[in-house]
Amino acid sequence: MSLLAELNDLKVYFYDQRDKRFIRAVENVGFSINEGTVLGVVGESGCGKTVTALSMMGLLESEPGIIDGQFFFKPSEEDAELIKQSLSRGVRKQNDYKKDTLFNLFFGLDRYVSFEENPFTIIKDSEKWLRRNNRIMEHIRGKNISMIFQNPEQSLNPFIPVGGQLTRTIKRFNREANSYEIKEKAIKLLRSVRLYRPEIVMSMYAGSLSIGMAQRVTIAIALCSHPRLLIADEPTTGLDTTNIYKMIELLEVLMTEMNLTLMLISHNIRIVSTIASNILVMYAGTVVEIGSKNYVMKTKKGPKHPYTEALVSSVPSDSDIKRGKKLRVIPGTVPNNKRKMDCCPFLERCPYAEGKIRQKCESACPELARVASQHYIRCYLFYS
Numbered sequence: 001m002s003l004l005a006e007l008n009d010l011k012v013y014f015y016d017q018r019d020k021r022f023i024r025a026v027e028n029v030g031f032s033i034n035e036g037t038v039l040g041v042v043g044e045s046g047c048g049k050t051v052t053a054l055s056m057m058g059l060l061e062s063e064p065g066i067i068d069g070q071f072f073f074k075p076s077e078e079d080a081e082l083i084k085q086s087l088s089r090g091v092r093k094q095n096d097y098k099k100d101t102l103f104n105l106f107f108g109l110d111r112y113v114s115f116e117e118n119p120f121t122i123i124k125d126s127e128k129w130l131r132r133n134n135r136i137m138e139h140i141r142g143k144n145i146s147m148i149f150q151n152p153e154q155s156l157n158p159f160i161p162v163g164g165q166l167t168r169t170i171k172r173f174n175r176e177a178n179s180y181e182i183k184e185k186a187i188k189l190l191r192s193v194r195l196y197r198p199e200i201v202m203s204m205y206a207g208s209l210s211i212g213m214a215q216r217v218t219i220a221i222a223l224c225s226h227p228r229l230l231i232a233d234e235p236t237t238g239l240d241t242t243n244i245y246k247m248i249e250l251l252e253v254l255m256t257e258m259n260l261t262l263m264l265i266s267h268n269i270r271i272v273s274t275i276a277s278n279i280l281v282m283y284a285g286t287v288v289e290i291g292s293k294n295y296v297m298k299t300k301k302g303p304k305h306p307y308t309e310a311l312v313s314s315v316p317s318d319s320d321i322k323r324g325k326k327l328r329v330i331p332g333t334v335p336n337n338k339r340k341m342d343c344c345p346f347l348e349r350c351p352y353a354e355g356k357i358r359q360k361c362e363s364a365c366p367e368l369a370r371v372a373s374q375h376y377i378r379c380y381l382f383y384s
C-alpha cells in the first residue's frame with residue numbers, strides 16, 4: 001500500500017474580533033493515509049475535525065487560517081505536472097516541495113506568515129497566500145480530493161433539481177462528453193449510491209429529499225470527478241441507527257467500486273471503527289491518540305488515552321443497547337481555546353490525573369509519544 005496523503009504539524013488559528021484574541025482551532029495535527037484505506041477522525045464537537053478537513057481542501061473561510069504545517073499529497077499523474085509548475089515558481093531545489101511522488105501543497109506558506117509564541121502574534125499576508133493556494137488547489141479540489149460537507153441539505157442548491165446539479169459538476173470534469181453521455185453518467189452515479197429510480201430523483205429538488213437521500217446525492221456529486229481521496233464529514237448526521245450502518249456500508253462498497261481512499265469524520269468512535277483502518281482521536285484541537293483500529297479500540301488491555309477510553313464508553317455498543325445502556329456524557333468541559341495550552345488539555349476531566357502524575361499533567365502539555373509501532377498517545381501515563 002502506498003502513501004497517498006501526509007499531514008504534518010498543522011496549525012490553524014482564527015481571530016476573535018470581539019475579544020481581540022486568537023482562537024487556537026488546530027495545533028500540530030498530523031497523520032498519514034495509505035491508498036485504499038480508511039482514516040477515521042473522531043472527537044467531540046469543536047475539537048477541530050472540520051477545520052482540519054477544510055484546511056486540506058484549501059477552503060477555510062476565516063483568517064488567519066493555516067499558519068504552519070505541511071500537506072503532502074500524491075495527485076493523479078495528469079495533474080502532477082500542473083501542480084509541480086504551480087509549486088515550483090521561483091524555487092530552485094525540487095526536493096523542497098516534493099517527497100517521492102507526493103507534493104507539499106502548503107509549500108511556500110512560510111513566505112506569507114510569521115508568528116511569535118510570546119506574546120502570541122500572527123502576521124499573515126492572507127490575500128497573497130490564498131491567491132497562491134487557490135492556484136494549486138484548483139488542480140486538487142474535486143479531481144484529487146473531494147469532500148462531503150457536514151450539512152447535506154445546505155450543500156445542495158434548493159433552486160436547481162438534483163439532475164441539474166449533478167450534470168453541471170460532471171460537465172466540469174468531462175469537457176468532451178456530450179449531453180447524452182453526461183445524463184447517463186449522472187444516472188449511473190445515482191444508482192451507485194443506491195438511489196432507486198434515479199430518473200425520478202434527477203427531477204427532484206433538495207427540499208423534497210429525505211436526509212438520507214440528500215446525503216447520497218451529495219456523495220454522488222462528490223464522486224463526479226473520480227477523486228482519489230474522499231473526505232466525508234459526519235455523513236451519518238441525522239440518520240437513524242439502521243440508516244447509519246447502511247451509509248457506512250455504502251461508503252465501504254464505493255471504496256472498492258471506485259478505488260477510493262476515505263477520511264471519515266464522526267463524533268461516534270464505534271461507527272468509525274466499523275470500517276476504519278486507522279483512528280485519529282482529536283481533543284481540543286490536538287491529536288491525543290492515533291493508531292491502527294485494533295490498538296485504539298482494544299478494550300481493557302493495552303495503552304489507551306483516557307479521553308479515548310471515555311469516548312468509547314460514552315457510546316454504548318449494540319449489546320449494551322440491548323441491555324438498556326444509554327449514551328454516557330463525558331463529565332466536564334473542553335478547555336478555552338483562546339488560552340495557551342500550558343498543561344494537559346484533558347486535565348480537568350481526567351480520572352487518572354491524581355497524586356504524583358498530576359504534577360506532570362499540570363506542568364506542560366505532553367508530547368505525542370510512540371507506545372507501539374504505529375500507535376501514538378499524548379499522555380504522561382505512557383511515557384517510559
Ligand SMILES: Nc1ncnc2c1ncn2[C@@H]1O[C@H](COP(=O)(O)OP(=O)(O)OP(=O)(O)O)[C@@H](O)[C@H]1O
Binds near residue numbers: 015051267
Ligand atoms: N470560521 C471560524 N471562525 C472562528 N472560529 C472557528 C471557525 N471555524 C471553526 N472555528 C472554531 O474552531 C474550533 C474547531 O472547529 P471545528 O468546526 O473544526 O470543530 P468540529 O470538531 O468539526 O466540531 P463538530 O463536531 O461540532 O462539527 C472550534 O472552536 C470552532 O468554534
Ligand code: SF4
Binds near residue numbers: 307350351353378380
Ligand atoms: S497527561 Fe495526565 S491529565 Fe492528561 S490524559 Fe494523561 S493522565 Fe490525564
Ligand SMILES: [Mg+2]
Binds near residue numbers: 050
Ligand atoms: Mg465539524
